């Protein structure tokens with residue numbers, strides 16, 4: 311079932327630039343994401359991955375260039391989208407209240423108990439969210455994003471500080487969401503995670519996309535020296 315893709319795809323960025331503090335941080339950048347599933351956005355620290363997610367999501371405005379979804383300019387009926395930040399920001403309330411607040415913003419949707427069960431957080435429902443472990447907080451942040459009923463989901467390094475069992479729980483959740491036809495753009499440094507989850511990889515370096523293609527091709531046989539170095543676990547300067 312790929313119910314939401316018609317409203318989302320293709321995602322197109324044309325001539326995208328973002329400047330702040332007198333520095334050109336993004337672009338000029340062109341990107342076309344035309345397939346569903348999971349697109350991984352990879353690249354070294356400071357490459358501009360988090361900024362590009364914020365631009366695509368509409369949280370910050372580009373200095374120049376355009377973004378469109380399914381041929382419609384962002385702002386002109388953009389798809390419902392949610393972003394989970396690199397460091398999750400949770401409400402200082404109970405776990406269940408974090409979900410029910412997001413659900414009320416979306417005007418209904420899946421029952422809070424079902425969302426909590428999917429995130430493996432049923433037993434913690436009444437706990438203050440700030441007492442959750444790091445892995446549980448990430449799953450709550452993802453569950454809360456899902457309570458917004460997005461058609462398009464941006465995830466910024468959702469497993470960066472998690473141990474292997476917590477990472478696998480998150481990856482199962484992410485794969486399940488993609489299987490429901492919700493397009494995911496996932497920032498990750500973890501090549502194993504990209505191999506397990508991603509359909510395609512867009513590789514960023516110094517504010518630009520330097521290579522974009524099927525995940526297996528980038529990991530095994532990248533064409534650009536920057537991507538080759540990254541996937542060979544060498545340092546990219």
Ligand SMILES: Nc1ncnc2c1ncn2[C@@H]1O[C@H](COP(=O)(O)OP(=O)(O)OP(=O)(O)O)[C@@H](O)[C@H]1O
Pocket residue numbers: 330331335353354355356357358359360361362
């Ligand atoms: N508001 C801002 N003003 C000035 N510089 C900024 C701003 N936001 C980000 N930057 C800079 O833009 C560059 C890209 O930042 P970004 O957070 O997108 O990198 P990233 O690829 O997500 O890195 P990481 O892997 O470390 O998360 C960095 O050099 C950062 O310092």
Ligand SMILES: [Mg+2]
Pocket residue numbers: 359360361396466
């Ligand atoms: Mg980042």
